Amino acid sequence: MRLRRCGPDAVLVELASLTEVAAARAALATADLPGLVDLVPAARTVMVSFSAGSSGIRRVRDVLEQVDLSKAPDVTSHEVVLPVVYDGPDLELVAETAGLTVRETVALHSGTEYTVAFCGFAPGFAYLTGLPEPLRQPRLDTPRSRVPAGAVGVAGEFTGVYPRPSPGGWRLLARLADHADPLFVPTRDPAALLSPGDRVRFSAVS
Template identity: 75%
Template sequence: MRLRRCGAAAVLVELDSLTEVAAARAALADLPGVVELVPAARTVLVSFASGAGRLKQVSELLDNADLSNAPVSDSRTVVLPSVYDGPDLELVAETAGLSVEDTVALHTSAEYTVAFCGFSPGFAYLTGLPEPLRQPRLDTPRTRVPVGAIGVAGEFTGVYPRSSPGGWRLLGRLADDTDALFDPARTPASLLAPGDRVRFEAR
């Protein structure tokens, strides 16, 4: 673990794994004066209302925390109705050594956790992807991935909240009646937040 000052009122905690990130985020959640916690793949940014003595506070708290286990979350579960007709579904199935039907069943049988958000507003990196579906990105990224596309890349699965370039292997898409992943007119604007549990439900 490594701590870095970020401006006058924030501390960046550098960690070694997603498990440590989740554990550190949980430990820091109740620290007095915290305004925002921003997890990423290997860091947590802790922003405070004021910065005096905060580096020491963060250091002391995390030195006494168990960062080896991700905490059990009491966050909500979000179900995403999904249609599995993606252009890379057969590629993912072949690479995994599974039938298309078993690939869909495997993806929908898992419960995922939002590890962090990034890339674009509303994009959530979901952990919990079954091992056979952990596959590399495409050799050549697409210049346009449609909104709602469901993809896998490495240890993550996720859904594109808006049309954008992207290199993830696409399994399908969200059903048309699914709530928007990001809506600036909604509070909160993002449907998914770190710590949320997510399940995909085949239509």
């Protein structure tokens, strides 16, 4: 673990794994740190920001040194089921690379429970962990200039859903069904459908 100051009122906590990130975020969230404004987890870091002049920033290291960062925290989470249609343009590529049939690939991806590790890249985009090993594949050699909203992809150890049209290099397996709840609505509370710690399943629909 390494702490790096980011200006006078924030600190970046550098960690070794997603488990450590989850443990650190949970510990800091429950520590009642004075002036805490936000916790922003990423793949190997947690950004901790405070109101100007708060004394809370001086307690971050003490809180984390009392936590076993090797153990995933017990957190209250929600289960979200996303209805999807498995007709993505890279579905056959993913199946071939995994040494599976298309049907087996769909069953493997939809039969797994995932956890939101962190959010980023675009509002509402959640990086989901728990992807089965055969589906852990590299990004496309040439990213697409436009991935449609609702596209479901895999890249490395993550799977996720694009909340809006954007460039992207993930291998696309599926798309959200028309009746699925949108991933991000600025006027909704909360605006993002998925939050760190939430459990997610994909339900195959035709």
